Amino acid sequence: MKRTPTGAAVLQPEKTASITEAVLAELAEAGYGRLSMEAVARRAGVGKSALYRRWPGKAEMVTAALSELSVPAVPTPDTGTLRGDLGVLVEAMHAWLTHPLIARILPDVSSEAVRNADLAEALRRTVGDPRRDMARSVLERAAARGELALDVEMALDLVGAPLYWRLSVRHVPLTPGYLDALTDALVRAVSRP
16 A cells, blocks of 8 residues: 655645634734734644744734735725725725724734834735735726826825824724715825816
């Protein structure tokens, strides 16, 4: 009888998903500075080797988990109008920033990234850039329709900044109608008269 060759362990998607959930829960509870591979492994019910088979260290594990939660949350609407597309992006940004885990994790990892250049770069590469690239396609379509007065990069900055500032920095809840008013203000700020 022929023996099946052995080699590298096969990564089981369900185990990776369980570990990702544990990373996010632990990160929300303990913060980046106190997060440990041991605590994540314990919460996920796996050995530390299961973590190290997937990621070389804590920063890579955290950014992979955040990317998995954050990047799919960016819609790429094509409503045919700048106002319609911005409305969808603003609603999605609000949903992301108020997600129970992101609302606790994002301020913590943002402040940690100020002190940790490697983490800042990893977050930009795995979360910020992919989210921005998806939204960029929406604004590039608006530019092609002749609706955008600003450079796409500046328009991207304007779309996310007000909600991030209000919710994650100031911690001020939204008033009724705020998202619609913000969308209207963004349209006035970025569109051709």
